[in-house]
Amino acid sequence: MKIALIGVGNLGLSIAQGLVDQTNFDIEQLVLTKRNVSNLDGWKKHPHVLVTPSNIDAVRASDVIILCVQPSQINTILNEIKDELDEKRHVLISTITGRKISEIAEIVGNKIAIIRSMPNTAISVGESMTCISTNGTGKAKIGLAEEIFNAMGETLVIDESKMQAATVVCASGIAFWMRLIRATTQGAIQLGFDAPEAKHMATQACMGAATLLLESGNHPEEEIDKVTTPQGCTISGLNEMEHEGLSSALIKGLMKSYEKISQIMTDK
Numbered sequence: 001m002k003i004a005l006i007g008v009g010n011l012g013l014s015i016a017q018g019l020v021d022q023t024n025f026d027i028e029q030l031v032l033t034k035r036n037v038s039n040l041d042g043w044k045k046h047p048h049v050l051v052t053p054s055n056i057d058a059v060r061a062s063d064v065i066i067l068c069v070q071p072s073q074i075n076t077i078l079n080e081i082k083d084e085l086d087e088k089r090h091v092l093i094s095t096i097t098g099r100k101i102s103e104i105a106e107i108v109g110n111k112i113a114i115i116r117s118m119p120n121t122a123i124s125v126g127e128s129m130t131c132i133s134t135n136g137t138g139k140a141k142i143g144l145a146e147e148i149f150n151a152m153g154e155t156l157v158i159d160e161s162k163m164q165a166a167t168v169v170c171a172s173g174i175a176f177w178m179r180l181i182r183a184t185t186q187g188a189i190q191l192g193f194d195a196p197e198a199k200h201m202a203t204q205a206c207m208g209a210a211t212l213l214l215e216s217g218n219h220p221e222e223e224i225d226k227v228t229t230p231q232g233c234t235i236s237g238l239n240e241m242e243h244e245g246l247s248s249a250l251i252k253g254l255m256k257s258y259e260k261i262s263q264i265m266t267d268k
């Protein structure tokens, strides 16, 4: 597979790392683009990885084009590369928050397969929860997108109307979970552990909770009931957190994040 990552910043580099580390499919060539490639020299050590400031060269050399620029930058990119896109060869995958397939098609036409993908930065370690959507000509290539992103975590194909919500829950969501880990770390430090120990303990406990739920298929409250000994310390802590609005704060934060995406969608 020949892949181009257009605009490798935080997300693009996370996807690049996931791609070079995954073993599910062969990468014949991976081209990374950025306006200033001076800090990408380290990537040249990977076999089949090329680095270039030229988006056009990247498109000409690739079959799958993954857009990783900021929402305000996508139209410039699309106008730059549109004449290089071949509907018989190229698949265009956009990770751009709030930019609809129809908006992309307005610039590149609707003959090219256009797919939206919403991964998170855990894609760099092969543990992304990636939501994918497409319509029209993209439907024939949805399996290819699933193959790519399944190699770096889990995928879920959803209706495009839910992509903003998916962004909040899964892409922004990883930051929400890391904030909870940080808060637990702060509490552990207050209870006497040094910072590295506290972070390790909080992170491993979080991974244990997630792994337990993923492997058991149980509802979180089923597993919580196994921990909350009557009149024990766990239920005391949980109830205090709820008195302080823990669940409500997280839900309100998700809704606020969703509201912000609506603003991003109207900003051109």
Ligand SMILES: NC(=O)C1=CN([C@@H]2O[C@H](COP(=O)(O)OP(=O)(O)OC[C@H]3O[C@@H](n4cnc5c(N)ncnc54)[C@H](O)[C@@H]3O)[C@@H](O)[C@H]2O)C=CC1
Pocket: 006, 007, 008, 009, 010, 011, 012, 033, 034, 035, 036, 055, 068, 069, 070, 071, 073, 076, 077, 095, 096, 097, 118, 119, 120, 121, 171, 172
């Ligand atoms: N960071 C994250 O966790 C996630 C980000 N996204 C989406 O991914 C996109 C990128 O987000 P980030 O990586 O955080 O932003 P970023 O700002 O870190 O990366 C964007 C990159 O695009 C490059 N770029 C801009 N114009 C360019 C051009 N004309 N040619 C080549 N490269 C160009 C910039 O130099 C930068 O490296 C955004 O649309 C965001 O909504 C989606 C899911 C998760």
Ligand SMILES: O=C(O)[C@@H]1CCC=N1
Pocket: 097, 167, 171, 172
């Ligand atoms: O914060 C943002 O807007 C982007 C989309 C999800 C993660 N980063």
